[in-house]
Amino acid sequence: MLVHSITPLLAVLVSLAAVPFIILCRKRPNARESVTFIAAGIKLLLVASLLPLVMAGKEVGITLAPVLPGAPLALKVDAFGLLFALVSSSLWIVTSAYSIGYMRGLDEHSQTRYFCFFAVALSATIGVAFSANLFTMYLFYEMLSLATYPLVTHHQDPEARSSGRKYLFYIMGTSIALALPAMIIAYQQTGTLAFSPAGILAGKVSPLMAGVLLFMFIFGFAKAGIIPVHSWLPAAMVAPTPVSALLHAVAVVKVGAFSILRIITGVFGVDLLKGLDLGMAVAWVAAFTIIVASLIALSQDGLKRRLAFSTIGQLSYIVLGLALLSPKGMTGGTLHIAMHAFGKITLFMCAGAIFVATGKKNISEMTGIGKRMPWTMAAFLVGSLSVIGLPPTGGFISKWYLALGCLQAGSVALLVVLLVSSLLNAAYFLPIVYRAYFKPPTEAAWAEGRSEGPAAAWVPPLVTAACSLALFFYPQPFLRLAQMAVASLFGG
Amino acid sequence: MEQYIPLFLTKYNYWVYIALMMIGLWAMIAKNNLVKKIVGMNIFQTAIILFYVSIGAKYGGTIPIIQHGSGHGHEAAVRAADYINPLPHVLMLTAIVVSVATLGVALALVIKIHRRHRTLEEDEILEQLRES
Amino acid sequence: MSEQYPALVVIGPLLCALLVSVAGWLRPRLCLPLALLGLGIAASSSTGLLAQVLTHGPVTYRLGGWAPPWGIVYHVDNLNAVVAALVSWVALTNLVASYRAVMTDYPEKIGPFYTLYVLSVTGMLGMVVTGDAFNLYVLLEITSLTGYALIGLGGGRAPLASLNYLFLGTIGASFYLLGVGYLYIVTGSLNMADLAKLLTPLHGSLALLAAFAITLVGLWMKMAFFPLHAWLPNAYGFAPSPAASLLAPLMTKVMVYVMIRVMISVFTVEFILSEVALSHFVVWLAVAAMVAGGLLALGQRDLKRMLAYIVVAEVGYMVGGAWLGNKLAMTGAILHIINDAVMTFCVFLAAGCIYQKTRGTAFEDLQGLFKKMPWTMTALAAGALAMIGVPPFCGFFSKWYLIRGGLEAGHWGFVGALLFSSLVNVVLFFRIFEIAFFEPMSHGHGGHDGHGEQGGPVALAEAPLSMLLPLMAAALGLIALGLATGPLVEKIILPIIPAGLG
């Protein structure tokens, strides 16, 4: 089943290898950006080239260094990982284009540094996706934390400084204080850290220990933004918007969610969690996060901050779906990684496009902006629909599976939570669209007609919005991958 | 009480070395003057030397230089019990040399400190450092 | 020639140190090449020795041709060999890295400086390879004396710091000597292997326990183990950078090596395991060292002093690991000797580079350094990540074993202290990075209006290449060591962990 191949390694390293070239080309921005594009293209091709093998039910892997017995530095591509890698590498291309428009449009400083760390962050993301064991995943997880720090604090002003502190405090603090010891304890008990469909902890730990470990992991991977370790995410919104778009809608937060996915599916295993009834506990923690985050989002005026709280809620959908431990629910959760990514990145990019074109950050200032930027706001509408989970967008499909999963798990209460939260989502997104299109513009200049700003800033959201729509009609290969992945957990 | 008297008498060298060592240690920690500390350090080191030399002592032994007569290495077999244990002496030659070397470096440092602070009292030096 | 490696490791640098001294009087320009030659011989022969030990097993070398216990022998197993290779390579790299600083700061005293430098390394190497308890003392004194002189060379408070170090160091060395004397009086031998044999029937005697305690207190003083650390921060904080980046990484590590050697090869683990109360006490001291080192480091406003306090905390890691009394923790302690040497070297060398350019390492001097010295700061960041314990940097792996050791022993205080220390390191280093990253224009502007390129232009002023390349080598070494952890533990460390450990 396991095919040895160097492709996963190349897929991880290609963006890392781009860094020296980006630095070399720092004096010629065009050359520098083409390096980014080339790397992104190669990365997508490499990831896509793994698709046929994985679709055929095989796993692709490589062991890099036997650093710790039972926990080597190793990569392995399975359906879960490939799904995630596919999402992040395809969105990297779009975001790169967007970054160029955004950064040049605002004439940001230190663009070379920005693109370097962006590339490193992408490497780390793919690394997490392809990790064969918990140790490797932890390595890339930390690498991602560190690579995003300069991106979050890109503006180098006091606000960025305090946000950077918060970011580090939550992300590094939890991973060192909770995830690391949990990982070592797990290793101590089992002698291995390799992800396996049956879990590695089954029969090796006491129920109490299992519960403690599970929550240490869930809060330890704070990137998943479960309340109360969520507040780094709104703080991180000081970053330039492409960073928020790719990293805080896709890469970083999904790495958190994906880590929890691995913990649930690869370390604990469905049977153990079911046996100890821990799934429901996690599901309720996630449900709490969903509701609370949605309520907070309602009260936010900063567009990016509202999106951030929305993200916190949506991440918990993923966790919730996985914690249901029912095949449909897990499929939905996994699928939501992809679907939410396309939707939320659209929204973030729209927010950035608005900022580039008009300099507005707050929702209250965007009245009537639909006249000025109709395409951008159209993309925003599609993104909103996808995040709310309405047809004809990809978000509907994952929500549908999640709802089915709730029923399959026999928990009507959670279904209610889902529905309520969808209403809340609608309540905090649709008024924005309404305000943009149907209220008269407050700024006189906006009435004059269309002016969307640089094309590189508003075309990418349209592309991702189109993807969101397309995913409703053709959810492959993501649906297939999610189903395969979940099927492997439930014994084929 | 009775049983302590032989204990005291048979090991009095050791008691004195401990006393000397503690005097030296106390001086190194408690004295304020740097040169006094160095004197204490030397006393401390000599105390250890005294201890080692005491290990080597042997009732009925003579100094560790073999009395050789006419023949070259062919006289009557030498009995170990007749001579004092030479090994501690050898070790202590080293220790003495080390102590004088340490003394030299310490005094060099003291002169360097005095050059800068014009005093050898530790509290006065610290006072000066706090002010600057 | 290969059978002479153990002697060459020490004799090569010794002879070259003497030649350096002669050259210093006659042809000062030859000093550096000769010093390089000496350390080059040491590095190559210690590497050869390591290879030899790994393939053929432990090597015993009789100096003067006399059999132990009458003569002095070098007994080299994996542990000595790997530490010797480590010491010689770090010292050699630092020699290359520091020559510019030495040339500019002490142009008239190149000869004596390099003489002492090479002698210091000779002493450390000698301590590492020797199998004789008293010989170790003599070499310890060589290293110490050179250390006092090199540290006292610095300006400002350095002489006073050095004198304090001298007092405490002398007490430490004398205690060690006294401990050896106690061992001698109860056994009559000085050879480590012979001592181990003779001590077995004496377990439980008060004299033996006292000997153990005194020896250890002496060694702890030399390695600045809390609460005997008082000399270290000033000494390393005020030392000239070339000396600081030699002594800070190596001196404490060599002393920890000696402690482990004394524990496993002289007193043997059976004895140590029988003194449960003592072990417990020491591990709690180590916990205190980690916590106190971290907290004291938080109070510093100078990079070098902060690093010095981190060294105090790191000593706690190793001592604690050695005393937890199981194989995993001991593996962690030994692994951490290697890793910590390289990472301390990396950060101190980076501090040296910064000093070379800014002439100061106080926090105010660090502003805008990411713009000014990007490579140096990258290397510092690598060192910082290693100290925090982020994989794949080597610091993570030793921490991994130490935490596992702590878990195995059920010592939650130790585990907690390790994690606490990691978190404190995050704070410590990111505080530095914040200053260097967010405060780009200290002089002139208030340093508060955002963008670096718009504020006062910060010119690129990187350290000279001769410092930068060794620094990069050290930084890459951190990753290389991390990735090589598997073979390192498997091939080198595990075979020497005594079977008696649980």
Added chain:
Amino acid sequence: MKALALAIVVLVGGLLISATVDFPDWGDPASPAALHVSPRYIEKSMEETSVPNIVTSVLADYRGFDTMFETTVVFTAGVACFLLLRRREPRPGPSRVYRHRASGVIVEMSQAPDTEPAPEVFKRIDDDWTPHDLIVMNVCRLLIPFIQLFGLYVIAHGHHSPGGGFQGGVILGASVILLALSWDLRTASLRMKEVATGLMSAIGVFIYAGVGALALAMGGNFLDYAALAPILRVDPVAARSLGIFFVEVGVGLAVMATMVLIYKNLASEGRLDQGL
């Protein structure tokens, strides 16, 4: 501080005293130290090294490696003192004092002259100069050669009587120091220049290590003097005896030079212009 010191002292003292109870009695001929390693030295010294002074044979042969480093320690101390103290800039004193040798007239200049007057005409004397005591000076001048002779004897006769390189070296060094004390530092420096002390201290240790390395080159182990027998054209036991003699000479040289070096730097704060 005093209370802390007292506490430490009481603690350590208590530990040491309690441990001493377990020790063998002082002077006990049946103690482990007297029975284990040392008997071999006593019984075999003559046979194996042909040196009657067992301390010398153990020092320079059985444990010769220790002694080499012991010499290195001394050398290190000398270099360390030099490194810490030596400085080239002249004393910022208020004046320079010279004595015209022929007439004995003393000249004081308010600042240092551009060119130093010829030393054979004008002798520079210390600014806190007081006329030396003629008797002390002459007695010392007479004594010094004998002291040096004795020092050489101690080095050379270390095989058969107490003494050896260290003691002899210190005596030789002391003779130079005596010269510096009774005359002045400059006179001593003329007899033994700074470069000479520096070189001699290094060369002394080099002789020791070099003899060892020669043995290594001859195919023996380091410091195995018996391996020198072919070049010395004697039997191995005599070669050991001779090897001990060579290294003692090296030790003497190194120790003498280093003692002088340390004294000069200490006594003149590193300026080497005027002593005590």
Added chain:
Amino acid sequence: MIWQIDLAVLILVLICAVGALAVKDLMGAAILFGAYSFLMCILWAVMGAVDVAFTEASVGAGVSTVFFVAAVFRTSRRSKD
């Protein structure tokens, strides 16, 4: 070895040690330290450690004292304790 001499010298040694640390004048301390070293040397000669005694006489009582005197002369004789 005559234990009476041994004991007497030991007591003298102790007195000298305390004296060297107690006097207020550093030059006095240096001289008393020289005396201490010399008594030590006698003690070792009594114990039969002739080589050690010889070394102590030349190094401890001789050169060390000279070093002390030189250093004290170059710095200050004053001592508060």
